[in-house]
Amino acid sequence: MNKRKEEQLKRILQAIKSGEIVNDGKLPTERELERHFSMSRLHIRECLNILEAYGVLEIRERQGIFVESHDVSGAFRSLDDFQSAWPVGLYDEISEVRRLVEVPAARFAAQRRNEQDLEHLHEALTMLRRVIALAPPERGLQGAKWNSIFHNLIATAAHNMVLLRIYESVIALSQSTLNSLILGDIARRPQDIWPDQIIDEHEKLAEAIFRQDAETAGKIMKLHLERTYTRYKLSYTVNLERKDNG
Secondary structure (H helix, E strand, O other): OOHHHHHHHHHHHHHHHHOOOOEOOEEOOHHHHHHHHOOOHHHHHHHHHHHHHOOOEEEEOOOEEEEOOOOHHHHOOOHHHHHHHOHHHHHHHHHHHHHHHHHHHHHHHHHHOOHHHHHHHHHHHHHHHHHOOOOOOHHHHHHHHHHHHHHHHHHHHOOOHHHHHHHHHHHHHHHHHHHHHHOOOOOOOHHHHOHHHHHHHHHHHHHHHHOOOHHHHHHHHHHHHHHHHHHHHHHHHHHHHHHHHO
16 A cells, blocks of 8 residues: 555544544545545545454445444554555455355355255356346446355355354455445446356356365365456456546
8 A cells, every 4th residue: 555545544544533524423425525535535435445344334335334443443453454454455365265265165065055055056146147138337236246145155055154154254354345446336347347257157166066076166166266356356457447547
């Protein structure tokens, strides 16, 4: 993170800690914060997503931005944490943890899935196929939604409650971070750019689980997550270029 971005994040943190921008446990809207701090909407959103990922804020759709903890010093142990917390760097670490959690989850799912699990996976795949016919940005929005559902179903099919809870925690942090990488709701998501590749990977993964081929399911999940990491990095670059040219 460059010095300017670090200072922006520190300003918002301090304003939360002092209560300057907090009213009954709630922050102003992004537009109001943009005016208050004289910062771009993009940088405001990035900072908010980082603070949500670290448990300082909770962003509730259509409800607003709520303070979860005023203990800012507890959320960030030192200024060094600001560097690793910036979305692109944080996503690298999240991707590592996703592989640690989701690869064995895929293996367990192949070994332990039941008929209800298979039915739900089939339904999610059907929806992912339908999403391809949509035009961007709706294809990306719906694709991200059903992609998340598909992965959650695999974690559920592993039938290990502790593993599922770990997965849910990791994926919540991942979603918050990806919101920053996407750079807004109208930006192009991986499902907008590579829909056929993504659905093909999901179909192969589901097929291995249906066949109860644990080894193959684990290998496909690992490859899929590695490609997902690359696609999000590439889409982030694409969106930055579109923003700069726009």
